[in-house]
Amino acid sequence: xxxxxxxxxxxxxxxxRKKTFILSTILTPLAMVAVLGAVIWITVKNVRNEKxxxxxxxxxxxxxxxxxxxxxxxxxxxxxxGNYTDKGFTAILIAPNTGINKGSNFKLxxxxxLSRMSNERIERDISHALENNLISTQLKIDPxxxxxxxxxxxxxxxxxxxxxxxxxxxxxxxxxASGLGYITAFLIYITLFxxxxxxxxxxxxxxxxxxxxxxxxxxxxxxxxxxKIVGIGAVGLTQFLIWIVLLFGLSTAMxxxxxxxxxxxxxxxxxxxxxxxxxxxxxxxxxxIANAQATLSTIxxxxxxxxxIFYFLGGYLFYASLFAAVGSAVNEDAQDAQSLTFPITIPxxxxxxxxxxxxxxxxxxxxxxxxxxxxxxPIVMMSRIPFGVPDTVPYWQLGLSMLLLVAxxxxxxxxxxxxxxxxxxxxxxxxxxxxxxxxxxx
Amino acid sequence: xxxxxxxxxxxxxATQKAVDDISFAIEPGKIFGLLGPNxxxxxxxxxxxxxxxxxxxxxxxxxxxxxxxxxxxxxIGYMPEERGLYKKMKIGEQALYLxxxxxxxxxxxxxxxxxxxxxxEMESWWNKKVEDLSKGMSQKLQFVTTVLHQPKLIILDExxxxxxxxxxxxxxxxxxxxxxxxxxxxxxxxxxxQVEEICDQIVLVNKGKKILDGTVKEVKQQxxxxxxxxxxxAMPALEQTPVFTVADTGRDHALxxxxxxxxxxxxxxxxxxxxxAVIHSFNEVLPSxxxxxxxxxxxxxxxxxxxxxxx
Numbered sequence: 001x002x003x004x005x006x007x008x009x010x011x012x013x014x015x016x017r018k019k020t021f022i023l024s025t026i027l028t029p030l031a032m033v034a035v036l037g038a039v040i041w042i043t044v045k046n047v048r049n050e051k052x053x054x055x056x057x058x059x060x061x062x063x064x065x066x067x068x069x070x071x072x073x074x075x076x077x078x079x080x081x082g083n084y085t086d087k088g089f090t091a092i093l094i095a096p097n098t099g100i101n102k103g104s105n106f107k108l109x110x111x112x113x114l115s116r117m118s119n120e121r122i123e124r125d126i127s128h129a130l131e132n133n134l135i136s137t138q139l140k141i142d143p144x145x146x147x148x149x150x151x152x153x154x155x156x157x158x159x160x161x162x163x164x165x166x167x168x169x170x171x172x173x174x175x176x177a178s179g180l181g182y183i184t185a186f187l188i189y190i191t192l193f194x195x196x197x198x199x200x201x202x203x204x205x206x207x208x209x210x211x212x213x214x215x216x217x218x219x220x221x222x223x224x225x226x227x228k229i230v231g232i233g234a235v236g237l238t239q240f241l242i243w244i245v246l247l248f249g250l251s252t253a254m255x256x257x258x259x260x261x262x263x264x265x266x267x268x269x270x271x272x273x274x275x276x277x278x279x280x281x282x283x284x285x286x287x288x289i290a291n292a293q294a295t296l297s298t299i300x301x302x303x304x305x306x307x308x309i310f311y312f313l314g315g316y317l318f319y320a321s322l323f324a325a326v327g328s329a330v331n332e333d334a335q336d337a338q339s340l341t342f343p344i345t346i347p348x349x350x351x352x353x354x355x356x357x358x359x360x361x362x363x364x365x366x367x368x369x370x371x372x373x374x375x376x377x378p379i380v381m382m383s384r385i386p387f388g389v390p391d392t393v394p395y396w397q398l399g400l401s402m403l404l405l406v407a408x409x410x411x412x413x414x415x416x417x418x419x420x421x422x423x424x425x426x427x428x429x430x431x432x433x434x435x436x437x438x439x440x441x442x
Numbered sequence: 443x444x445x446x447x448x449x450x451x452x453x454x455x456a457t458q459k460a461v462d463d464i465s466f467a468i469e470p471g472k473i474f475g476l477l478g479p480n481x482x483x484x485x486x487x488x489x490x491x492x493x494x495x496x497x498x499x500x501x502x503x504x505x506x507x508x509x510x511x512x513x514x515x516x517x518i519g520y521m522p523e524e525r526g527l528y529k530k531m532k533i534g535e536q537a538l539y540l541x542x543x544x545x546x547x548x549x550x551x552x553x554x555x556x557x558x559x560x561x562x563e564m565e566s567w568w569n570k571k572v573e574d575l576s577k578g579m580s581q582k583l584q585f586v587t588t589v590l591h592q593p594k595l596i597i598l599d600e601x602x603x604x605x606x607x608x609x610x611x612x613x614x615x616x617x618x619x620x621x622x623x624x625x626x627x628x629x630x631x632x633x634x635x636q637v638e639e640i641c642d643q644i645v646l647v648n649k650g651k652k653i654l655d656g657t658v659k660e661v662k663q664q665x666x667x668x669x670x671x672x673x674x675x676a677m678p679a680l681e682q683t684p685v686f687t688v689a690d691t692g693r694d695h696a697l698x699x700x701x702x703x704x705x706x707x708x709x710x711x712x713x714x715x716x717x718x719a720v721i722h723s724f725n726e727v728l729p730s731x732x733x734x735x736x737x738x739x740x741x742x743x744x745x746x747x748x749x750x751x752x753x
Contacts, residue, residue, distance in 0.1 A: 006543060217520040425489070
């Protein structure tokens with residue numbers, strides 16, 4: 001086995017076997033799903049079934065209050081504030097006696113105050129009933145007809161359609177693409193930092209422990225540096241793969257476990273959406289989910305995931321070797337490390353700024369060039385890819401960007417190897433960037 | 443044939459001549475002491491011998507052939523002064539890792555580690571982490587990782603620092619054992635009493651230059667000051683004589699005499715006996731390496747001044 005693979009193995013195993021790695025890798029998606037599940041569970045659980053007795057002597061509501069899962073109505077002539085609890089109701093709704101067609105003067109009596117949601121629900125139900133009532137009495141039109149008209153008009157959503165060079169029409173969902181672009185670009189940003197700093201700390205540890213001296217007397221400095229970078233990169237990749245598998249697995253398990261109507265209710269409850277009958281709402285929610293699934297399927301997942309892994313690795317290799325060079329130059333002083341990493345972090349932060357710009361206008365020349373130049377390309381390109389590969393990001397741009405990134409990380413690792421070779425055995429005061437550049441030429 | 447020969451080694455840094463024309467040769471199976479005050483250039487010298495640095499000028503011969511770091515490194519074991527160990531790694535795995543980097547296969551490494559761990563009573567340490575060990579314990583571990591691959595040349599930088607007398611002796615015994623088995627040992631230190639005890643040959647460097655080279659005996663002879671310690675039955679009253687001068691009046695009926703140029707010990711004894719002194723004991727006082735070291739290094743600034751190198 002070659003020495004470099006022994007180093008990679010150690011760097012990889014010593015991190016993957018750490019309790020903190022196992023915990024954070026497995027618990028992060030679990031925690032995300034658990035929090036999501038808990039929110040849904042709580043909102044669903046909180047929807048108590050309120051049984052409301054309705055007293056409507058004037059027939060204002062025309063017995064048309066539709067019951068739903070959270071509130072069920074029953075028109076009872078002989079109920080009053082004195083005996084509604086005995087009849088098994090949690091509240092009593094008393095319609096105005098005067099017959100005026102205003103929504104005021106309704107009285108809701110209950111022992112415990114109802115939840116805000118139930119209150120709103122009852123208000124909405126009453127106003128809907130009144131509306132229907134008025135429509136049918138004054139306009140002489142079937143309210144169901146109005147409902148169906150409204151529904152037709154409600155179904156507006158803008159479908160952005162792009163015309164690509166081949167003249168074929170492909171539709172894309174702008175919101176979804178920008179959301180995905182944002183998430184993936186941000187993930188790359190975070191991982192560049194987390195794993196870059198991990199590399200730097202590893203190098204600093206070896207230097208301050210003087211173990212670098214022992215190891216460099218048996219392997220070349222370049223092998224030690226590359227072994228560390230590759231080993232830690234493999235840790236990052238492992239973490240991503242576990243997350244992807246866990247998230248897919250958990251979300252499938254979740255949707256299998258939770259019955260459809262609960263899901264629907266959850267969607268309704270969390271949105272607080274006004275709407276018609278409970279059943280109709282449930283089917284709405286299902287339709288929304290189906291819609292979302294349809295738009296999700298418009299994204300080219302293999303390309304997206306493939307590019308994500310490429311740009312994660314490319315960007316990581318590009319920056320990790322620079323971080324390694326800094327780690328080799330400083331001693332245990334964290335402040336020295338900070339001041340030397342500053343020039344490295346500037347392009348990363350710049351990339352994030354351009355990325356936010358690029359999300360809004362993925363075809364702008366700023367976004368295009370920033371996604372080709374290797375300093376910013378991992379982050380900015382990831383924000384553009386979800387908008388569609390052959391049309392928003394032409395193949396030549398993607399190819400050039402990838403080529404330059406590979407050339408870029410070869411260049412940074414060459415540069416860093418030179419600094420590293422000298423720095424790892426230098427003790428004493430922290431060198432300036434100028435001195436480090438001198439080491440390169442040695 | 444010399445195991446290692448350095449010829450006119452030079453290594454200059456921007457501000458100082460770290461190693462300035464040093465030559466020496468080491469016989470196989472010998473224990474070689476590399477001495478010098480702090481900052482004398484010992485570490486730079488060792489780094490050139492271990493292949494970490496290339497000399498600016500000069501040549502290193504390993505077993506008679508020019509030193510090729512890539513090839514010869516497997517035959518060298520280097521133990522730096524500070525603990526070069528991963529704090530969070532388990533002892534056993536760490537030893538295995540370092541041995542594998544030295545080019546041993548996994549099975550060879552395991553066998554070697556087991557043997558050494560038994561020998562140095564470290565079997566129970568396997569699953570401990572380095573951070574749980576005392577300084578002395580990790581020094582022991584480091585020693586094992588240095589000699590595990592049976593190197594021809596073992597370089598030890600201050601191997602006894604942090605060790606208690608018992609463990610010092612254990613390591614000392616092992617060093618002698620390794621030398622008996624044919625390994626050559628370079629031993630860098632500034633603890634002179636250890637050098638006198640262990641080393642066959644020494645080189646003293648100061649300010650990048652070699653100022654002393656030879657066996658311990660030779661060096662002591664070279665720097666002896668013709669001092670003799672004479673014990674008497676009773677303190678005699680000595681008259682002035684051209685043969686010797688009294689260097690130290692001393693206690694317990696003993697005097698340290700410095701023999702003057704042109705006379706020998708016999709002349710001293712004759713003079714003393716003529717003066718009626720009853721001699722109880724008579725022996726030569728050789729300078730300790732410590733004295734020689736201080737004598738040679740003193741007068742030069744304690745720390746090196748930085749100066750521009752003109753080359």
